[in-house]
Amino acid sequence: MAHYGDLQNEIYGAGVRGTLPTLPVDFALLEARATAAMPPAVLSYLQGGCGDEFTQRHNAEAFRHWGMTPRMMVDCTKRDLSIELFGLTLPSPLFMAPVGINGICTQDGHGDLAAAEASAITRVPLVASTLSNDPLEKVAATLGDMPGFFQLYTPKDKALAESLVHRAEAAGFKAIVVTLDTWVTGWRPRDLNAANFPQLRGAVLMNYFSDPVFRALLARPPEEDPATAIGTWAATFGKVLTWADMAWLRSMTKLPIILKGICHPDDARRAIDEGADGIYCSNHGGRQANGGIAAIDMLPGVVAASGKTPVLFDSGIRSGSDVVKALALGATAVGVGRPYAYGLALGGAAGAAHVLKCLLAEADLLMAVNGYPTIADVRAAGAIRQ
């Protein structure tokens, strides 16, 4: 039986034959390599966060105050990391969080397709962002038979929102992730000091520029008059959603709806009462609000409030042990953002796939050593605050 952890034998074996890994296997070295390699504007947007970036750093550091107790005399020679999510059987609990800059993380400007390819290679599902350098139909086609989810930034224009959702449904995406925390951009000093906002330079807007409802808002197509198209995008981006919009969101699609950005137990309960199929606990990797509480510390409360409803989690995942800790604290599936985007920047689809494989290998080996053969065992073991 093959295991994700077998990757370490491959790496050591290749080393015996004189070949070293081309990309680092840990986050610190990966980030250092990406920092040296990436164009400053793309790096600033990807790496930066809100305010003095305390929340962003704390998201990652807070994993250190959670710990797991190893169990011995358990046969872990066979591990099963698979999960069930919205009727899908997925081989692992890891997923790629929506990153609306993927498109320009690769030099060819097709980073969204590279991310989809990485998903197809690793069978780690992609949540494809509304902000994309290729239309969602192409992203879906690149996924092939690998299920993916579509993340919606809800435009103010309701017909445009509906068009995006219907396109995602027609393209074969399996769920709609509605992001709640980004109707306005958080205060990001790194980008502000460089007056750097890629969308206003026309990047990652292809889902809009290819949309019939969006194009109908324009006197001339984006290919002829990009400045007006970008201005129209800026004017329509970011509908403020309230609970009163849930019925409308529900009416748009039969696909499962997952609400992203839920951190308070009361919001989780309300979301479920209003018809959400999934809760996505995230503080947007500390990019939107420098609020101070690490996302992982808010997860247990959200899980307790969510009952049987699946809880997706992201923000601060930097290693396989972080993945396992999030599962131990009750997440159904665990998302990673910046790390795989660094992989895209350094090595395209293969680079992102490498990052995902390393996260899974470390998670799998931690489960092996700690005596947790399945995700259910991880949950039963739990994590304690130290």
Ligand SMILES: Cc1cc2nc3c(=O)[nH]c(=O)nc-3n(C[C@H](O)[C@H](O)[C@H](O)COP(=O)(O)O)c2cc1C
């Ligand atoms: C550069 C960048 C762009 C992002 N774009 C989106 C997006 O388009 N939609 C969305 O819902 N979240 C977006 N996010 C947030 C991620 O989905 C995720 O919540 C966050 O990256 C998780 O934190 P991590 O980067 O620490 O893993 C973005 C994050 C980054 C770093």
